[in-house]
Amino acid sequence: MSEYDETVYRTSPGRAAKLMIILVGLVVVGGVIFFALGDYWISELSPAGKAFAGITDEEAAPAVAQTGADIPVTLDFIESKDFRTLAFNALPGEPGNNPTINAKVGDRIIFNILNAGKSFHAFGVTLNEEGFGGILGGTSVAAANNPLKPGEGGTSQFIPGEPGTYYYICTVPGHRELGMVGTIIVE
Template sequence: MADDPNDPIYRTTAARTGKMMAIMLGICLAGGGIFFGLWDYWISEPAPVVAMMAGEGPVETAVELSGRDIDVSLSFIESEDFRVLAFDALPGEPGSNPTITAEVGDRIRFDVVNDGVLFHAFGVTADEEGWVGLYPSSEIATSSNPLLAGESGTSEFIPSEDGVYYYICTVPGHRIQGMVGQIIVGDAEAPAPEG
């Protein structure tokens, strides 16, 4: 007896379809949990190709060394509620975010330690805001591979021209929370602090 052409042919059962949907939903939920659980990592810094295409970052120029070395020891610290971040001491306390004075060609050597709980990274930039435009030899760790609590690192910066430079925590958001200090080179005037 031949099959009736009007009878539907079922390729699977409702139970098997339900199992497949449950597996797909589980994969979507697990993937979403991982993605949004690590959201701060995904947005922590722009892709390197973005900075390269924009031509961002300082251009290293040859500079005649002055022969003077300036050794600077800094420590990352945080307030108890993690809302205020700084170097060496919290704002309002003596020694908070110390200003460094130097001349063109001086070698500023940084010895930085993470005395806080959060993760941090370090670098020197000429930009008045943000965390890009770092001088390559000044970097210690990165926001994607930071210094954890108790870890330390060293770097150096040799200014090639007069001006105001900034040493900062390069983890996005930490500079805005107060983790920034000035390096005054030559006869440059420090900008007035904003209210």
């Protein structure tokens, strides 16, 4: 009998099962750490990365004194059941969907925001026709990297200093494209 005739046991089914349990445990723990500590639902630089690059989320809005009326606006974040359509107050085709706000230069628009949906959302006013950046200072409620959870809300205000078209949006990337955008027309 030579050394090659001897039966060599590489592992047992019990040891293979233990190894699989350990590997699955490592994947689960790694996933928990990744999803708990990372901004996995957005595709933008972290706050530290933005600070390092000198990028700010909000554009400086010129100081404007209120010379007109107060316009209270209540906006609720909502989603369709399949999360493919997002909107303010009502889904497309329903009354009250993404209401257009009409104001005059110097009016104060007071936004009362509520996340009535099941996803994370944030609010802001922008001059940009698309995207989620360029939020005017003082108009945001929460932020994409620290959004409103379901049931949370907040208040912000906007006093337009120039006539034109402004947009109120969900500042979480991708939500504006799915329908969370409304128009503010300033005369």
